[in-house]
Amino acid sequence: MLIKTLIAGFGGQGVLSMGLNLAEAAMLEGKNVTYLPAYGAEVRGGTANCTVAISDDEIASPVASSPEFVIAMNQPSALKFQHHIQSGGLFFLNSSLVEAEIIRGDIEIVRVPANKIAEDLGSPKAANMVMLGAFTKKSGVVELSNVTEALKHILSAKKKLLEVNEKALQTGYNLF
């Protein structure tokens, strides 16, 4: 089955890292996967997003017009992508930064106070990993062990950061 996930937020929140981590985990599971970052003429402090497509079959297009899952790390992304999600899909909101009321009855809304949890863990920058942990548990598209494995690979040159990120990932996973 083909599953497309769109991850969006401010530049600097680590939304592209989340996508990359998810894509690597899918590759480790032997799935077909594409990762496509949005590469518009972005501005500092502006929005960033990427799309990850995961499938057992070949992937026709890396672009998602109506993704199954959307992760919105900030308010503008939540407003922008709320109508793109496929019926029956999951909408992950970083409730630390998203105040918007989402009025759609055909999707499940998962609120994760990612910034608050990361701050409580003493590493505010790891909010993205808290969210990725929660996403891994609720979506079930990849195994947590593979997400962790991929994280180790991505941070292989920055080993100091591994511990806090792994902890944030696990904490997010344990939320549900």
Next chain:
Amino acid sequence: MTKVLMDGNSAIAEAAIRAGCQCYFGYPITPQNELTEYMALNLSRRKGCAFVQAESEVAAINMVYGASVAGARAMTSSSSPGISLKQEGISYLAACELPAVIVNMQRGGPGLGSISAAQSDYFQATRGGGHGDYRTIVLGPSSVQELADMTMRAFDLADKYKIPVIILGDGVLGQMKEPVEFKREAPTVLAVREGSLRGAKGRPSRIIKTFTSNPSELEEINWSLFRRYTLIKKEETTFETFLTEDARLVVVAFGIAARIAKGAIKNLRAEGLKVGLMRPITLWPFPDEPLKEMAKTIKQYLVFEMNMGQMLEDVQLALAGQGEVAFYGRPGGVIPNPSEVARVIARLYYQKGLK
């Protein structure tokens, strides 16, 4: 060999290094900058290799010309507007029968256009592009894995036929990451091509030039080029078919568009529509004979491109009136999704009463 997750641009660069690329010359332009960046980081570290960020696209292609004259495997890359600037140099490379690899990660046009993926440089790539009577080999990849494989093939073809080879990718292929496996290790010794200019000590001097004031001599050069082009057409034409045996309608598409079409075809097959795909892999030489053969049994074709109908003309030329050719295209950098293409195919299928 293990797979790594890599963007298309970086995969081309890594594949080029493994294919023995010795010299890379580039000038930045979106959406191919990762290629230049990767070369800056990795090629410049290799012994006997050179990375130069040139002052312009024109300078970069002429540096390729110089490196090729000196017998090195040389490469440049750019995107649509930058490739236009390189055309004079490509014409000179073709005239001097020099191998070179030129990557075009296409973006929307004309003019400065957009930075989104498009396929609107098909004419420019497959008709020579610059002035004069010449062709270049043009490869049309549709995945990151193919970008890597075709880069290696491009260097081999360039050397084998002493011809510039163009890899015609696009912004999506360049930017997206996919698992990729590199099928060669980088060579430890870099070969110097025979016939190159590296000093004439102990042998008569050689001249590599594109100008002659004698028309008959130039005519012979043109004939000689075209004899080789005939050979290339015979030996190197490559294409892929998917579910065409019992098809009543065949979609012809290349590159990323072929991949989108394949997704559409799979979905339509699941609903019982007898549709298939013909994907030219070498865009020049174009697989016209296989298409002609196919037209004996299949009468309805749909050409799908991310432009206003360029390969369409090659399909029409190949079919020469046999069968019927329809067209669907999205220009300017718009990337259609598989369900949109499926609707177009299905509409044509039912309109033509193929059910």
